[in-house]
Amino acid sequence: MRLLLIFPKNERSYWGGVSRSGKAGFLRLGLPTVAALTPGDWDVEIIDARVRPVDYGVRADLVGITGLTAEMPNAYEIADNFRKRGVKVVMGGVHVSALPEEALAHADSVIIGEAELVWSSALDDFKKGALKPIYRAARLCDMKGMAIPRRDLVKREMFSGYHTLQATRGCPFNCDYCTVTAFFGNKFRTRPVADVIEEIKGFDTKEFFFMDDNIAGRPGYARELFEALVPLKLNWGSQASITMAKDPELLRLYAKSGGKYAFIGLESLSQENLDNMSKGWNSAKGYGEAIRKIHDAGINIIGSFVFGLDGDDRDVFRKTFEFIMDNDIDAAQFHILTPLPGTVTYKTLEKEGRIIDRDWAKYHTGEVVFEPRSMTAQELQNGYYWIFRNTYRMKNILKRCLRSPKGVAYRMAVNLSYRKKALKMPEVSLR
Ligand code: SF4
Structure with a gap:
């Protein structure tokens, strides 16, 4: 067969x-x-x-x-x-x-x-x-003794990040727009650290990426995992929540074990927006300090921001850009709010009759598919292009990359790859 x-x-x-x-x-x-x-x-x-x-x-x-x-x-x-x-x-x-x-x-x-x-x-x-x-599936699977993905069946030269793995599934949080908890349940599951280390030992490179949604979701587990990674002398990255900045020991071990960067969902600078998307545990006013602590630990931050939330007006793009530059966020990903099926955001926008485009091909977070509340759909689309292009202008890239002599090459590589995406977008001005 x-x-x-x-x-x-x-x-x-x-x-x-x-x-x-x-x-x-x-x-x-x-x-x-x-x-x-x-x-x-x-x-x-x-x-x-x-x-x-x-x-x-x-x-x-x-x-x-x-x-x-x-x-x-x-x-x-x-x-x-x-x-x-x-x-x-x-x-x-x-x-x-x-x-x-x-x-x-x-x-x-x-x-x-x-x-x-x-x-x-x-x-x-x-x-x-x-x-x-x-x-x-009647329940969630146990992560103990999980099947090891058949990487041998994919050609490694076709992927820039070939070695990926999972140590945890799910996330302890449940943000309205995110599919993670809808799919994986609100139970944060972890693999035995020994299983994870065994899988990593099978890699033939020193670099890998945890595909976890929030590697720091259970700080005690994260510390144990990072401790076990230290002797392997590797370089890795993952997604993590900004809450990790509250735990100095976790930050220390993240960096010591080779954690070079973290994708962090900052999402919005407005606490009201964060509260409304069930992400009130992110403290907007604490972002600056949290970013400093993560940087001081030697970890680069790829911040993720979402636009088109009900509290976002046309000023959100300029304010967010200034925040990124003022705080030297190493690189940033931008997303237009997208009502993915299965999420609370989808149900809410559907109920309010605000979904204006049902072509799933446009649901990649770079196109507007719903009616925003505090700006027009065109203003949202243009603002997205504007902040993407502006963040990845060479002078802005250099300012952020040179924030510290350590890790400049890594930061430049990430920024130049995002710049390629930015250059595919139209040059627009903010009115
Ligand atoms: S913290 Fe991240 S992974 Fe967890 S529910 Fe929110 S957006 Fe999803």
């Missing part, structure tokens, strides 16, 4: 695309994990449509597809094409779990929730010719 696992693509997105050298960013672990859960009598192939075109003539008994909301139009196109050729298709992931009925118009079967608990049943049923339309 031959199983083809496919990651779809979205060429409109500024994030997760393919560089000029033909490489995608970080290797996503979903399908390599599904491959690891597949019994040995299956021949498995993984295709990432971002880096390799899908060949519909290839022999396959079953196709599995998972993708982000913005990749769903391509995912459905791939599914439809295989089904036209008589090949059965199973889909899973966050979007499909939120909207299974929509996915079932394109797939023979959908997996709702984490695949770990139901994948083998789906494969058994398929072999018996009795594939069910829905497989629903």
